[in-house]
Amino acid sequence: MDYGISDEAVGPRSEDALPSSASSAVKVVIVGGFGVGKTTLVRSVSEIRPLTTEETMTQAGEGVDDIYGVEQKVHTTVAMDFGRISLNEELVLYLFGTPGQQRFWFLWNGLFKGALGAVVLVDTRRLEVSFDVIGRLEEAGVPFVVAVNSFPASPxxxxxxxxxxxxxxxxxxxxxxxxxxxxxxxxxxxxxxxxLRSLVLSPEATT
Structure with missing residues (x-):
């Protein structure tokens, strides 16, 4: 299978090295339904060249993937996206974007392991696809925030x-x-x- 791994992710660069001042590293997963913008988020915010595993969508997904609202989408993540961002001189976040189609959700359990928290991306045109996503995070005990991504046609x-x-x-x-x-x-x-900090200070905030 020909995966569309980002050409920019080939070969190390000195500027991609972890800052020497970094003392804490946190794993964060970016989750959501198909086409909500997970890959775009990782690409836009990563301070290193992001790793993406995109494949051109084919007829194999017809009748399987729900593409309502994203009919023009031509590529899809089939494994994960990966990026990194330093929020300050000491705290570094490693970002793992999950595939959106349900047929690839079996990969999620591995990506959830060791995650301190998650971002659930939501498209209000297809809010119902977020129900199972949130349910999976709650079952795994991964705290999360919900980010509503802006699309021109979204209510x-x-x-x-x-x-x-x-x-x-x-x-x-x-x-x-x-x-x-x-x-x-x-x-x-x-x-x-x-x-996440508020949960440490006040664990009862989850209820």
Whole structure:
């Protein structure tokens, strides 16, 4: 199978080396349904050349993958995306983007192992695909925040309506983002770190 591994990920560069000041490294998974922007987030925010495993979509996925709302999508992640970002001089996040189609979800358990937290990307045109995603994280005990990615044709809903629809506790952050913009993607990750810190300080916040 011909995987579309990013050409930029071939060969090490000195600027990709981990900063000598880094003292803490955290694994974060980026999850969500098909075509919600997981690969775009990793690419936009990573300070190193991201590793992607994209394959051209073929007729093999017809009738299997739900492409409603993303009919123009021509590539899909089949294993994972990987990137890295330093939130400050000491804290480094390793980002693992999961494949979106349900037929590749068997890979998720391995990607969840060792993850401190997760970002659930949501497209309001296809909110229902997030239900199983959130359920899998809750079963695995991985804390998460929800980031609503901005698409031109996506309807906008108040946060309370989204929280009710996703059946989320008040403590779980929900924020809007545009994963094409580095600052926006970085803000999502910062929110996740702040949420994880709040859980350490006040564990009862999960209920």
């Amino acid at each position: 906008s809903y108040p946060v309370k309506e989204l929280r009710d629809a996703l059946d989320l506790p008040e403590a779980v952050p929900i924020l809007m983002c545009d994963v094409r913009q580095r600052n926006s993607s970085r803000d999502v990750l910062v929110t996740l770190m702040q949420y």
